[in-house]
Amino acid sequence: MxxxxxxxxxxxxGKQVALEGVNLNVKSGEVYGFIGPNGAGKSTTIRILLGMxxxxxxxxxxxxxxxxxxxxxxxxxxxxxxxxxxLWPNLTGGEVIDFLGRLNGQVNSNLKQELLEKFxxxxxxKCRSYSKGNRQKVALVSAFLSDAEVFILDEPTSGLDPLxxxxxxxxxxxxxxxGKTIFLSSHILAEVEALCDKVGIIRQGKIVEEGTLDxxxxxxxxxVTVQLNNQDDxxxxxxxxxxxxxxxxxxxxxxxxxxxxVMQKLASMGIKSLVAEPPTLEELFIRHYGESDDGKxxx
Numbered sequence: 350m351x352x353x354x355x356x357x358x359x360x361x362x363g364k365q366v367a368l369e370g371v372n373l374n375v376k377s378g379e380v381y382g383f384i385g386p387n388g389a390g391k392s393t394t395i396r397i398l399l400g401m402x403x404x405x406x407x408x409x410x411x412x413x414x415x416x417x418x419x420x421x422x423x424x425x426x427x428x429x430x431x432x433x434x435x436l437w438p439n440l441t442g443g444e445v446i447d448f449l450g451r452l453n454g455q456v457n458s459n460l461k462q463e464l465l466e467k468f469x470x471x472x473x474x475k476c477r478s479y480s481k482g483n484r485q486k487v488a489l490v491s492a493f494l495s496d497a498e499v500f501i502l503d504e505p506t507s508g509l510d511p512l513x514x515x516x517x518x519x520x521x522x523x524x525x526x527x528g529k530t531i532f533l534s535s536h537i538l539a540e541v542e543a544l545c546d547k548v549g550i551i552r553q554g555k556i557v558e559e560g561t562l563d564x565x566x567x568x569x570x571x572x573v574t575v576q577l578n579n580q581d582d583x584x585x586x587x588x589x590x591x592x593x594x595x596x597x598x599x600x601x602x603x604x605x606x607x608x609x610x611v612m613q614k615l616a617s618m619g620i621k622s623l624v625a626e627p628p629t630l631e632e633l634f635i636r637h638y639g640e641s642d643d644g645k646x647x648x
Contacts, residue, residue, distance in 0.1 A: 350377045352499055352530045353398065358407035360393055367393045369554040371407070375547075380521065380531040382545030384538070390554040391534045395503050398532070399429060411499065425453075428497035432504030434484040436476035442487045443472030449491040457494065464490045467516050481508035493520050500524065500531045506540065518543055539627070570602035572626045573611075578619030586614050598622075 353375035360368040368390045375381040385391055396402035397409055400420030409416060411423050436445055443465075450456035465472055470486040479487070485508050492500060500521075506514050514537075521531060521544050535541050541548060548565055550558040558565060570590065576598045577583075583599055584592055588607025593600050603611050615623070 351375065352377050352379075352412060353381075353532060354408070354410040354413075355394070355398075356408040358394070358397065358409060359405045360390075360397065360402070361405055366554055368397075368404075371551070371554070371556055373549045373556060373559065375530060375532055377530055378525065378528045379547060380525055380533060380545045382541035382548040383532060383534040383551065384536070384541055384548060385551040388553075389551045391551060392503060394551070395501060395532075395534060398501060399427075400424075426497060427499045427501055428492035428495050429501045430485075430488045430492050430503065430505040432507045433481070434488040436479070436484055436487060438475065438477035440476055441473055442470060442476060442479065442483070445476060445487055446472065446491050446494065450494055453495045453497075461490070461494055464493055464520075467520070468513060482510065482513070485509055486513070489517060489520070493524065498529060500529060500533075502531065503534045504536060505533070506535075506537065514540065570604055571608065572600070572602050573623065574598055574600045574626075575615055575623045576621040577615065578621055581618065583615070583618070586611060 351374045353373075355371055355373050358368050358371040359366075371390070371394060373381075373383075383391055383394070393402065397404050398411060398416055400416035400423065403417055412426065414423060416423050436442075440448070446461065447456055450461070468486045468490055470483060470490060474483075476484065476487070485505065489505065492502075506517050509517065518540070521533075524531060531544075533541070533545065542562060545562065547561055548559065549556055550565075573589075583589070583601075588611050589601040589603050591600075591602045
């Protein structure tokens with residue numbers, strides 16, 4: 350069963366096209382990664398999903414209902430976290446969490462305390478004194494404390510340190526175990542790889558690729574630069590791609606599942622130096638979709 354359905358979605362701001370024929374479906378209990386460079390149309394899509402923005406054309410449904418016409422009903426079942434959270438400056442973090450929790454019914458005190466400890470958030474401080482990361486934590490605690498059926502997350506870990514990123518990932522996996530549906534917009538390729546069942550890649554307002562991580566594995570190849578004692582040609586090693594040589598160093602990309610076998614073969618040739626670079630989202634777009642987006646334009 351599809352919880353989110355988007356068909357031929359289009360949206361323009363004057364002459365500037367933000368979305369052009371976007372199609373995607375998110376099944377119940379699925380973690381869907383929605384990725385793309387700045388200006389690709391991610392945030393515009395999310396605003397339409399939330400009923401904050403009216404589409405120009407196409408069809409958008411959450412729980413089988415149009416979010417523009419049924420925003421109040423739909424919002425009772427969803428939790429939303431933006432990439433930059435604004436809070437009431439004179440309230441404490443704890444007061445905000447309690448207020449948002451009461452909108453959904455009773456606040457589970459035990460779960461609230463557990464989440465505060467996990468995210469290392471001091472709930473007694475005024476929101477005006479919080480850093481960006483701590484404001485995100487207030488939103489995250491509030492979301493995971495709710496009984497929402499769908500989480501719509503737009504760069505939710507913006508401002509968090511790597512330790513808190515791990516805490517966030519564990520909470521998402523726990524929500525998935527409970528059958529929740531998660532729509533995750535992210536710049537962090539590693540985050541998407543760790544969490545998502547399916548990925549949609551948007552660029553310049555269009556979905557350019559969609560599929561499971563296995564189906565999109567070619568997008569996440571690691572780049573390796575290696576210098577060997579034995580200078581024999583390595584082009585026949587299975588699992589390497591885009592091979593080139595500069596001076597005495599080989600440079601190539603390889604699939605994650607071929608890492609061990611390739612490293613064993615290289616080790617037998619005597620490794621003098623080796624650098625492995627996981628792909629960044631920016632490199633992914635340059636490598637697979639031509640020139641990078643300049644970050645200007647619509648999000």
